[in-house]
Amino acid sequence: MIDIIWSFTIIAGILFCFLTGNIETAATSLVDGAKEAVELCIIMAGTVSFWCGIMNIAEKSGLTDSFSKRIRPIIAPLFKETCKNAKAFSFVCLNIAANFLGLGWAATPAGLAAMNEMQKTNLHKDTATDDMCMFLIINISSVQLLPLNMVILRQKYMSAAPFDVVMPSIAATIVTTVTAIICAKICQRCKI
Amino acid sequence: MNTLSAAVMPIIVLIVTIFGLRKKRNLLNDFSEGAMKGLKIVVKILPVLIALMCASKIFCESGLADVSAQVFPANFPFPPKLVPLVFLKAFSSSAALGYASQIFKIFGPDSYEGMTASIMLGCTETIFYTMSIYFGSFGIKKTRYTFLCAAISTLSGVIASAVIASYITGA
Known part of the structure; x- marks a missing residue:
């Protein structure tokens, strides 16, 4: 189901950009989206790892x-x-x-x-x-x-x-x- | 209230550390083992997050989000742009995270919409994902009232989030 939602959003988004003449927006939002995902993961890596570390102490003790x-x-x-x-x-x-x-x-x-x-x-x-x-x-x-x-x-x-x-x-x-x-x-x- | 919010995490860390020390555990060893698990979790979600973040981004930037928000009447009691978030969260946490980041970008995390999204994702779980893992693994097909109750519970969370957020932000 999430596959359908995802592919539909990508297709509809790109087509909508083309229809409204914002071809550049389609390109930049795909590139920016990927960039933001990586940035988010880098930020998450620190805090999530810290929390998981603390919780491993809780589990082991x-x-x-x-x-x-x-x-x-x-x-x-x-x-x-x-x-x-x-x-x-x-x-x-x-x-x-x-x-x-x-x-x-x-x-x-x-x-x-x-x-x-x-x-x-x-x-x-x-x-x-x-x-x-x-x-x-x-x-x-x-x-x-x-x-x-x-x-x-x-x-x-x-x-x-x-x-x-x-x-x-x-x-x-x-x-x-x-x-x-x-x-x-x-x-x-x-x-x- | 805000001080209390900030205190939850440090208090848990304090309790866990003191408890671990009293049990004479090798604390840094246990910590790094868990932190490694945490790192793996983050790396594991990254590929999916990239896919979903791109989709969320193009949905918002293309103007598609604005157009679909207009489907709702002007006096709709819930921010129309948050409606997709409710549905996404039922399927996938990463999808919800990706879309929420766009909400934060448009409205700001401290706005009414941003606060509602924050609370909503903090108090709901992925309905379909959880059901497919737990019931699917054991071949249980007749799930009876599980979905009904889960949906009502999620809805109560959505309403509670909007109410609490409007109370906090004064909107």
Whole structure:
């Protein structure tokens, strides 16, 4: 799907430039776009690496694990079946903890392991269970604490205060996650 | 509020470092191992980001963005130029990042539009990508109410972003 959006945008953009007589704009925007992407990655490389370094300390020192154990009582009521299965539930908690800290590389493997465990006890293999739906919905609602990419991007485009996005973003994340959980609970009740 | 925003990252770094020190870990070793992972992540997204950034750029610079923004009525409660951002984010984070950078370029990151985009990308996730990874890997075809709830949650995030941004910027 993203392939279609991308190719359509490129084609429509170039044709539109030709139609409006701005042939030069088509050429410069392609060159500038590539340049900006590389510039952004160079800026990102420093901050993202720093954050990943710090988070690796958190992971290796056991901080992530102890954090994922602490959030268990909060998460347990959301996963009625899975919380009885210690192994599956520990993966669920680890995934949510990793997402919370912005550890994408640790979140996805933990999430896949959680899904694998949940699938073992799933009676209809092609249908998602309530817990699977809840797990995916929480993941998509975003539970990220620090929107680091946005801070970096704001910095690159000369924001007066790049970090100003953090607290508003946390507030908005609470809105999305609470909405997600309420919706999922309603759907569970209605047995959709 | 702003001081608090700036404090989140240093506080986490502080907690992690003190915790690591108490566990007597080889801190710089662990750090550099993680930083390497971070570098690899950035290098990995670069090729896709180039493609998507070029597309975003030509979409905005060609005037196509202005034309498609006119589809929306003048009293539309949400900045029309941010509508593509909502859709892009559902498919790909890199695409959203590429388009957001153009939004920042046009309006500035501290404007109402820039702030809405910032918060929005901070509080939403890629719906289709996440669903295809987690459900696709296990052959789950009947995803039931997952998409419905995810879409409602994303929509609530979009509304929350616009409301919070207008509160902050006073627009």
